[in-house]
Amino acid sequence: MIAYALYGVAALIALAPVAVALAASPRATSTIYWTSLLITLMLALVAMLSLLRGTSSAVTLPLGLPWIGAHFRIDALSAFFLLVVNLGGAAASLFAAGYGRHETRPARVLPFYPAYLAAMNLVVLADDAFGFLMAWESMSLTSWALVIAHDGDGENVQAGYVYLLMASFGTLVLLLAFGLLAGADGNYAFEAIRHSHPSAALAAVVLVLAIVGAGSKSGIVPLHAWLPLAHPAAPSQVSALMSGVMTKVAVYGFVRIVFDLLGPLQWWSSMLVLAVGGVTAVMGVLYALMQHDLKRLLAYHTVENIGIIYLGLGLALAFKAFGMEVAAALALTAALFHVFNHSVFKSLLFFGAGSVLNATGERDMEHLGGLIHRMPQTAFFFLVGCVAISALPPLNGFASEWLTFQAILLSPHLPSWGLKFLVPAVGALLALSAALAAACFVKAFGVSFLGRARTTAAAKAQETDSNSLAAMYFLAALCLIAGVLPGLFIDALAPVAHTLVGARMPHQAGLEWLTIVPIAESRSSYNGLLVFVFIVLSGSFAAFAIHRLASDRLRRGPAWDCGYPDASPATQYTASSFAQPIRRVFGTAVFRAREIGEMPPPGAMTPARLTVDLRDLIWDALYAPIAGLVGFAAERLNILQFLTIRRYLTLVFAALVLLLFVLAVWQ
Amino acid sequence: MIRDLVLQGVQMSLVLLLSPLLTGFVRKVKARLLRRRGPPLIQPYRDLVRLMHKEVVLAESGSWLFRVIPYIVFAATWVAASLVPTFRSGLLFSWSADLIAIIALLGSARFFLALAGMDVGTAFGGIGSSREVMIASLAEPAMLMIVFTLALVAGSTQLSTMAAYMASVGVGLRVSLGLALLALIMVAIAENARIPIDNPATHLELTMVHEAMVLEYSGRHLALIDLSSELKLLLYISVIGCLFTPWGIAGADASPAALSIGIASYVGKLAVGGFFLAVFETAIAKMRVFRVPAFLGAALMLGLLGTLLLFVSGSL
Numbered sequence: 001m002i003a004y005a006l007y008g009v010a011a012l013i014a015l016a017p018v019a020v021a022l023a024a025s026p027r028a029t030s031t032i033y034w035t036s037l038l039i040t041l042m043l044a045l046v047a048m049l050s051l052l053r054g055t056s057s058a059v060t061l062p063l064g065l066p067w068i069g070a071h072f073r074i075d076a077l078s079a080f081f082l083l084v085v086n087l088g089g090a091a092a093s094l095f096a097a098g099y100g101r102h103e104t105r106p107a108r109v110l111p112f113y114p115a116y117l118a119a120m121n122l123v124v125l126a127d128d129a130f131g132f133l134m135a136w137e138s139m140s141l142t143s144w145a146l147v148i149a150h151d152g153d154g155e156n157v158q159a160g161y162v163y164l165l166m167a168s169f170g171t172l173v174l175l176l177a178f179g180l181l182a183g184a185d186g187n188y189a190f191e192a193i194r195h196s197h198p199s200a201a202l203a204a205v206v207l208v209l210a211i212v213g214a215g216s217k218s219g220i221v222p223l224h225a226w227l228p229l230a231h232p233a234a235p236s237q238v239s240a241l242m243s244g245v246m247t248k249v250a251v252y253g254f255v256r257i258v259f260d261l262l263g264p265l266q267w268w269s270s271m272l273v274l275a276v277g278g279v280t281a282v283m284g285v286l287y288a289l290m291q292h293d294l295k296r297l298l299a300y301h302t303v304e305n306i307g308i309i310y311l312g313l314g315l316a317l318a319f320k321a322f323g324m325e326v327a328a329a330l331a332l333t334a335a336l337f338h339v340f341n342h343s344v345f346k347s348l349l350f351f352g353a354g355s356v357l358n359a360t361g362e363r364d365m366e367h368l369g370g371l372i373h374r375m376p377q378t379a380f381f382f383l384v385g386c387v388a389i390s391a392l393p394p395l396n397g398f399a400s401e402w403l404t405f406q407a408i409l410l411s412p413h414l415p416s417w418g419l420k421f422l423v424p425a426v427g428a429l430l431a432l433s434a435a436l437a438a439a440c441f442v443k444a445f446g447v448s449f450l451g452r453a454r455t456t457a458a459a460k461a462q463e464t465d466s467n468s469l470a471a472m473y474f475l476a477a478l479c480l481i482a483g484v485l486p487g488l489f490i491d492a493l494a495p496v497a498h499t500l501v502g503a504r505m506p507h508q509a510g511l512e513w514l515t516i517v518p519i520a521e522s523r524s525s526y527n528g529l530l531v532f533v534f535i536v537l538s539g540s541f542a543a544f545a546i547h548r549l550a551s552d553r554l555r556r557g558p559a560w561d562c563g564y565p566d567a568s569p570a571t572q573y574t575a576s577s578f579a580q581p582i583r584r585v586f587g588t589a590v591f592r593a594r595e596i597g598e599m600p601p602p603g604a605m606t607p608a609r610l611t612v613d614l615r616d617l618i619w620d621a622l623y624a625p626i627a628g629l630v631g632f633a634a635e636r637l638n639i640l641q642f643l644t645i646r647r648y649l650t651l652v653f654a655a656l657v658l659l660l661f662v663l664a665v666w667q
Numbered sequence: 668m669i670r671d672l673v674l675q676g677v678q679m680s681l682v683l684l685l686s687p688l689l690t691g692f693v694r695k696v697k698a699r700l701l702r703r704r705g706p707p708l709i710q711p712y713r714d715l716v717r718l719m720h721k722e723v724v725l726a727e728s729g730s731w732l733f734r735v736i737p738y739i740v741f742a743a744t745w746v747a748a749s750l751v752p753t754f755r756s757g758l759l760f761s762w763s764a765d766l767i768a769i770i771a772l773l774g775s776a777r778f779f780l781a782l783a784g785m786d787v788g789t790a791f792g793g794i795g796s797s798r799e800v801m802i803a804s805l806a807e808p809a810m811l812m813i814v815f816t817l818a819l820v821a822g823s824t825q826l827s828t829m830a831a832y833m834a835s836v837g838v839g840l841r842v843s844l845g846l847a848l849l850a851l852i853m854v855a856i857a858e859n860a861r862i863p864i865d866n867p868a869t870h871l872e873l874t875m876v877h878e879a880m881v882l883e884y885s886g887r888h889l890a891l892i893d894l895s896s897e898l899k900l901l902l903y904i905s906v907i908g909c910l911f912t913p914w915g916i917a918g919a920d921a922s923p924a925a926l927s928i929g930i931a932s933y934v935g936k937l938a939v940g941g942f943f944l945a946v947f948e949t950a951i952a953k954m955r956v957f958r959v960p961a962f963l964g965a966a967l968m969l970g971l972l973g974t975l976l977l978f979v980s981g982s983l
Binding site (some may be wrong): 220291342343370372373376379383387390391392393398402405406408409412420421423424425427428431432434435436438439442444446450451452456513515522523524525526527530531534535536537538539542546550551552553554555556557558559560561562565566569571572573577578579580581582584585619641 | 716719720721722723724725726727728729730731732738739741742745746749760762763764765767768771772774775777778781782784785786787788789790791792793794796797798800801803804805806807808811812815818819822824825828857882883885886887890891956957960967971974975977978979981983
């Protein structure tokens, strides 16, 4: 299996120089994307087969550092993430086969796209720290190149700069984590790390480093600042990959280090992960609610879902620490199922946003509206994505959040007092974020797709091309399938849970009507299929009965609006006004939100103005001081650039003396 | 099997048929409390029939989604209401959704209704949707905290199991249950757009929420939406009834006599619930929209407190 996977990766890598050579040709776009589609589909097949067979296979290639070689391995965990990466990659390639035709600078996108896919695949296949970090860094660099593909826009360059800084910081932290794990002998192969048992203090340090290193890539609060800048800046198929897939690769890094390599952890380590998850979930959705740029809103919302995933992982850690393996398997399965679900619906939503961007040239929701009339199919698929991400039954987002809630309900059995207080609070945060997510997507869909067009660009939008629609159709169908048949996915995740926490959830596929039952039927059960069938049946019954027995007449007329209809679309609710009540409830505390109204005196001809002032407290408290400090230090150190040769020699000499002195003391 | 199917069918038609009556009853009691004669009890049925026979006047800017949403909202609410044990627990399909899923089904209905408010592109629709999601963003977590409290007491999120546990002698009076009941009533008032959160009997008021959202609906679409709101009121009273007054609910293998007792006690519970609602609504004034977060925040805190108490000690 691993051989086939590596062939696929090699093919993707080989595609990058082909793209460079072809870039000038008009057929380059379709060649590259269709080839990527084929390769990723093959890789997805390999991943699915190895996940279902539950076997692991490994290979060592004479690459990389000469005395180590490059280890690659595919086990249940990497097979699952390989599937997530390549399903997302396949959908993005199919979408881009249509969407990419409108790319103004294909030479800046095409070579990096397959390389980026290859790097993400390599991260999940790597079986030694060296290969992992190399792949991780290539993933960062190729995506950075894609973020700044349109460097004419100053905002994109700025986003790329922040992204590059944060990505290097994250890799540095992971490097330290692996350095500690490898120990003094430098055992960089994962197999050796797994068998070395670090002390409790060392394990705690590695855990914190893993949260910071992998977490900064997946966008946990407060390390999320780069994410809403970088994800929307890239072309939409890449935004989908970054938000839907790369954040999941980062989650893979965290799971691999903490659940697999690190060995048993103290119970309090789970509290850290839980708290990070809960805060990230709520902050992410609150940030998202305040946005009116469609792609940025989606990017912020990724932060929320990452929070939900970390919350599940934290619960799994807590259960595992106290030897409650079955509960740990439930929490871990919930988190991983959410990984899959989020990669599906977030890619779908970014494709929708990309199609809108293509059709109207607008990302700002305040300039959209009424697109459901002009782009009915895109609107339908975007709506499916919105329902799924808002965790509403019968689609897939609900199934994984439901499992997370069931895991929370098992936690009173945890013997630790700290967790007894933390878990209910985190449960409340999860419930709050789920409800706010629904509000956020009523806003996103309602303002962009419903109502009346706010600009001529929106009024003249055209439905997107068939390739993009096919990609969205594929993902929307996955949302429904995973929502109504969650049991199949839970069963497929069983080997992953078994290798990581030593237990699995009960077998689901054999249950009546394909119900899912996490613990026991008297305790809780959910059947997405039946709920879906019931809704369809009762809706059709109502429609049939009314149209047959009562009236089916319909007349079009002007809107009623309480008798005061206003012809101007400007009187509609906008994205900002829609979020105003929620901003008033939560924003004053979280964002120091202030509304400043300027009312001109009677008789004056100037318009009245209402400005909203939002502050990002995390940016102010964490990033601004660091940036200031770095700037200050750079200013001071600047004089080093303009010294005479004598002074440089003195400095070198002083450094040498200092080093020798340190060495002498050390001995 | 056939018997189970029939009983499930009885439940589905029972909730559908009783819900307009409940609304009519609440209106009647409110009118009597104000010393008016009030409309007859069956007036809501007449309204529904009349609306269904009228033609729909659809705004020119309304989309296909606007026409589909009433059916989605009705279907989701009806399915949710059919899964709550009313006169008999352990119905054929009761295991297909637990209480969390029922709450989420109502969430789906609300999601689509809020979208409908945005569809035509008028200021009134927007104001309704925007306020509705603000209320929901607090009411839904509060409801989930209540579910947590009850589920921790009963050891299950399955309504039939919870009702059976609550009916057993071992429960007793508990602080956490008291907190949950209080919070549940607060959430039920908010979710059903009753005074003091919203006024179901008003139009042309800047404070209205639900009515503003559905302002553009007419004819059969409006009938379905009204019926869904009536079903939702019935659902919340049924949930309170089956969890806090689980007496008279027939078991899984009940005789016809027990079933008729079950139906009679269910109707009795609805009447008592409706009566108290009417008295409460008459006695209190509507609050400003921006007082609502404080009201619902209190419900959320009560629910969280109940959950915390149970995490600390299973017997509180």
